[in-house]
Amino acid sequence: MTPALRRALLAWYDAERRALPWRGTRDPYRILLSEVLLQQTRVEQALPYYRRFLERFPTLEALAAADEEAVLAAWQGAGYYARARNLLRLAREVARAGWPRDRAGLLQLPGVGPYTAAAVASIAFGEPVAAVDGNVRRVLARVHAEPEPGAAWLGRAAADWLEPARPGDWNQALMELGARVCTPRNPDCAACPLAGICRGRAAPERYPAPRKRRARTEERWALVLQAPGGVVLEHRSTGQLAGLWGVPMGPGAAPPAVALARYRARAVEPAGTVRHAFSHRRLVVHVFRGRAPEGGVAPGARPLAELDRKLLRAAGLEGAAEGEA
C-alpha cells in the first residue's frame, strides 16, 4: 500500500460520497443510526427507513425523550426491531452520561459490537482504529488473495492498512469500495483504485472462499427390511446420492404408515440412530428393522453409499454391506 495508492483510494471516496447521503457527517448519532440501520442489508432497501427515522428523530435527544412505541413505529418495516429497542436504550444512556469517546467505551453500549464501535470511534472521534465489516473483509481478502480471512488475520491486515491521519475516511472508503466496486459477484475491477496491487483480481470469486453452507441437522427415518434374497434396496434416481442404491429413507423421526404399507413391512422395531455428516447437512437417521415379503437384494451386489452401510450395520447386518449376505 503506497502513499500514492492511499491518495487514490481516498480521492475515489471523496468523489463517491457526494452521492451517499449517509456519509460525510461526523455526528455520532447519525453515524450510529446509519451503521445500525443501513449496514445490515442492502442500502437501497434500507435508505427510506433511515430517512424516515431521522426525520422523526433528528437528534439523539429527541430519540431519548421518545417512548418505545413511537420509536418502533418510526422503525416499522425495517426489520430487526431489537435494534430499535437497543438504540433507544443507548440514546437514553448517552443523553444522561454523554458519548463515550473511544472504542472501548462505545463497545459497552447496547447493540454496539466490535464493528460498530470502531466505525463510530474512527468516523466521529478520529480514533485510529480499523472497522472491519463484510465489505472490508472482502476487499482485504481479495487484495491479499487470502481465501480464509480469519478474525486475527483481518485484524492485522486492517490495522496495517489504516490511514492514521484520516481513519474515519479510510474506513468508509474501504467499506464503500467493497459495497460499490469490489462486490461479491461481478466486481468492477476496471473501476477499482486498488486494481494495480490486487493479487486476487484474476479470480475474485475465490476470495474469500465461498462460506461453507452451515451444516443443518435433519431428521430421517430408514427402513432396513430383510427379505428373500437380502435386504430391500431402492435405486435412488434423484436427489441426494442419486445413482446409488440404498434402504428406504424419508424425512421425520419414524416411517409413516404409508411407507410401511408400501413395502408390506412386518415386525418393524427401532434399531438405534445413525449420525452422518455431509458437507452441507448433518443427518440423524432413526433406523428401523423388520421383514418384508419381497424386494430383497444382496447389498454387496449394488453400489451403496457409506450412509447406507452405516444403516445396515446399525440394523445388525454387519457383513451385508461387504457382500457377505
Add this chain to the structure above:
DNA sequence: AAAGCGGGGAA
C-alpha cells in the same frame, strides 16, 4: 458454537 433476528433479492 450456533441460532435468531426480518426484509428483499438471488438462485
Add this chain to the structure above:
DNA sequence: TTCCCAGCTTT
C-alpha cells in the same frame, strides 16, 4: 420455493 445476507445478542 429456498437460500442468503451481516452484525449483534442470546442461548
